[in-house]
Amino acid sequence: MLVVVDIGNTNITMGFYKDDKLIDNYRLTTxxxxxxxEYGVMIASYMNAIGYKMADIEDVIISSVVPKINYSFSSxxxxxxxxxxxxxxxxxxxxxxxxIEHPSSLGADRLVDAVGAYYTYGGPCIVIDFGTATTYDVVSEKGEFLGGATSAGIGITAGVLSSMAAQLPEIEIFKPDRIIAKNTVKSMQAGVVxxxxxxxxxxxxxxxxxxxxPHMKVISTGGLGKIIAHETDLIDIYDPDLTFKGLKIIYDKNKPQLKK
Structure with a gap:
């Protein structure tokens, strides 16, 4: 079994591949x-719940944007x-x-998503990851990562409203039926979504x-991306497993070297 892991600022997500098929996934708070x-016991407990053991893990590949966690998790x-x-x-x-300028500064998560999008759906494409931050990245027809844009994630946007304005409450990220809202919560939901x-x-x-x-494919992923993807015709594909696919593709490209 291959375990693919994405360590993000909000969540750590893990995908479990058996015979090249994604059979399950697991998410825990970062x-x-x-x-x-603690990590070991949590992973072992989950493995047991889906009918597997830690001994069934043959290899692990990790994408991380949280260096402080890397040592304890890999250990x-x-x-x-x-x-x-x-x-x-x-x-x-x-x-x-x-x-891009300073290629080494590119986050591993963005690179992995670009790999997943390009090798699964082809290029040129725009890859959108609705995570803690929302990233909009461009991959050319030749498989070149050309750069992109970064904005505050939808969760951060909603959180800033309630944390910075004393009379505004925390809200669920939800699209109301109308943009002209008649109460505070729906007004915030309408504005945010x-x-x-x-x-x-x-x-x-x-x-x-x-x-x-104008015909570039637009592929999106990320926990809250489903809400946005279903509300616009400009996103062609919403793939919640895009990061897992990217990690699996990268693993396969490096497998001969890793097995030496």
Whole structure:
């Protein structure tokens, strides 16, 4: 079994591949204070719940944007699964040529999503990840990562409203039936969700104009991305497993080297 792991600022998500098929996934909250034993026990407990053991893990590949967690998490894999995980980073083949200033500064999550989108759906494409931050990235027809835009995620946008304005409550991210709301909660929901749809559509249009191809595929992913993707015709594909697919593709490209 191959375990693919995406360590993000809000959540750690894990996908479990058996015979090249994604059979399940697991999500836990990102917390700096967890020890390697805590991670190990949590993963072992989940493995047991789906009918597998830690001994069934043959390899692990990790994409991380939270360096503080890397040591304790990788230590848990080494201790409990007896496998040394591979981190997406320098020296790992991705099949994507990074054409930005300071390529080493590119987040592993964005690179992995670009790999998943390009090798699954082709290019040129726009890859949108609705995560803690929302990223809009461009991959050329030749598989070149050309750059993109980053904005505050929809969850952050909603959270800032309630945290910075004393009389505004915390809200559920939900699209109301009407944009002209008659109470505070629905007013906030309308502003956040409709506003985010507008932002998404505008950025997609601008990217297509700058790139010079109105027919670019637009692929989105991310926990809250489903809400936005279903409300606009400009997003062609919503793929919740895009990051898992990207990690699996990268693993396969490096498998001969990793098995030496």
């Amino acid at each position: 917390k700096f204070q967890r020890t390697s034993d 848990s894999i080494i201790k409990y699964a007896h496998v040394t995980p591979t981190f997406v980073g320098p020296g790992v083949k991705t099949g994507i040529s990074v054409k 409709f506003g985010y749809i507008g932002q998404t559509e505008y950025i997609i249009k601008q990217i297509k104009e700058e790139y010079g191809d």
